[in-house]
Amino acid sequence: MNLVERDLKVIWHPYTQMQTAAPPIPIVKGEGVVLFDENGEAYIDAVSSWWVNIHGHSHPYIAQKVAEQLLKLEHVIFAGFTHEGAVELAERLLAILPNNQSKVFYSDNGSTAIEVAIKMCLQYWHNQGMPRTKVLALKNAYHGDTFGAMAVSGRSAFTNVFESLLFEVEFIDLPDANNIESIKSQVSSIKTDLACFIFEPLLQGSGGMLMYEAEYLDQLMAHCRAENVLTIADEVLTGFGRTGKRFACDHLQQQPDIMCFSKGLTGGTMALGVTTCTQAIYDAFLSDDKLKTLFHGHSFTANPIACAAALASMDLFLSPETMENIQRIEERHARFALKIGHHPKLKEVRQIGTIIAMEWETGGQTSYFSNLRDKLYQHFLKAGIILRPLGNVLYILPPYCISNEQLDYIYTEIEAALEIF
Incomplete structure (x- = not known):
């Protein structure tokens, strides 16, 4: 029995109609x-x-650091104990984040990092005797598949079954020149009930690689601050160079109160989640009253192996070579966007940093269940390329070590697909 046959006997794959x-x-x-x-x-x-994966698969430097850590300490309970890797990672991460970020809370993945952030905000207000229960979020958002993360994600086929169980969320359109004033008014009208505003800065990934301008997000964040509404930046996707800067929030003038990370945090080696926050949020949980504790944790919180992978990934990420590769990919994507931008089969070509997205013209809205998605997916697999379209939105989001020749091959196959589909 081969590996596929064995798999089909025992495995249930994610996002897959088996x-x-x-x-x-x-x-x-x-x-x-x-x-x-x-x-x-x-x-x-x-x-x-x-x-x-931001540095390429089976990177020898990350593998070496993980192997060294395995022989030293594989895990330790993180309630009442600590270890060098967790402290160093928090120190180094805070050093490159917006300077208002003061504390690091570890969890397991992107969804749990979001859960921690939401609980921080809700309990922040509760601990001060001013409970607020509403959350402001963007339409078409995706923040994860756990219940809190689903609740603040846009309503879709993925959340329909659970909708009656999700808590109340106020959804808004992406802010732009036409709606920013009305969104500000909406925030002001519900501010006493509003615990926080959560957003994917500048790029909504699973929503279809939708992109929006820093100027209007800045305005909305400033208004939230003026109205005493906390802000959460979900940088699970956008962190660690994806938007051309270290973090998407580096494009902004405003600073969020809370930030969430995972995905590229360990270079794609293993699961690890991080939620960072300001000193003011942390201080709201300090009390002689134990009921004001943040009651959240995971068995593998701050796992030393994951921290070792993250520290090794950070060494690589902050190297001049990685920064040069990010700029190189960004420039080549921009040239390709100009080349195909007016193709009659494309509704729009969008690009930010190392991410380029091409939306096929289908005469309707983006749909995850578009037949075009399957045709494109199979076309590229046959060409030896893994591109997993979001419905009729094809995108490239490569590791930073991708070569110019590999990029050119992908671009050529996309042009071929435009002539076929």
Whole structure:
């Protein structure tokens, strides 16, 4: 029995209709930007394996640091104990974040980092005897698949089954020149009930790689601050260079009260979540009253192996070579966007930093269930490229070590697909 047959007997895959999906591709090795299956076929991982891999697969430096840590300390309970990796990672992360971020709370992944942030905001107000229960969020948002994260995500086919169980959220359009004043008025009208505003800064990933301008997000954040509404920046996708700067919030004048990270945090090596916050939020939980404690934790909070991977990834991320690669990819994407921007089959080409998205003209709204998605996906697999379209939105989101030749090959195959589909 081969690996695929064994898989189908025992595995339930994510975001997959198991009755109709094609058999999974058995990957046995990764090296740089390339993944290899059991038959030796090579695939360019142009989506960074769900947006997590920023330095390439099986990076020897990260592997070395993880191996060293495994022989020293694999795990320790993080309530009442600490360890060098967790402290150093928090120190180094805070040093490159907006300067109002003061404390680090560890969790397991992007969804749990969001859960922590929401609980921080809700309990911040509760601890001060001023309970607020509403959250402001963007339409088409995606913040994760746990219940709190689903609640602050845009309503869709993915949340329909659970909608009656999700807490109340006030949804707004992406802020722009036409609606910013009305959104400000909306915030002012509900400010006494509003615990926080959560957003994916400048880029809504799962919503279809939707992009919006820093100017209007800045205005909205400033208004939230003026109205005493906390702000949460979900940088799970946008963090660690994806938007061309270290963090998407580096494009902004305003600073969020809370920030959330995962995905690229460990270079895609393993799961780790981080929620950072201001000193003022942290201080609201300091009390002789134990009931004002933030009652949240995970068995693998601040796992030393994950922290070692994150520290190694940060070494690579802050190197001049990585910064040069980010700029190189950004420039090549921009040139390709100009080349295909007026293609009659494309409704729009969007680009920010190392991410470029091409929205096929389908005469309707973006749909995850578009047949075009499956056709494009299979087309690129046959060409040895992993591109996983969001409905009719095709995007490239590569590891930073991708070569110019590999990028050019992807661009050429996209142009070929435009002539076919």
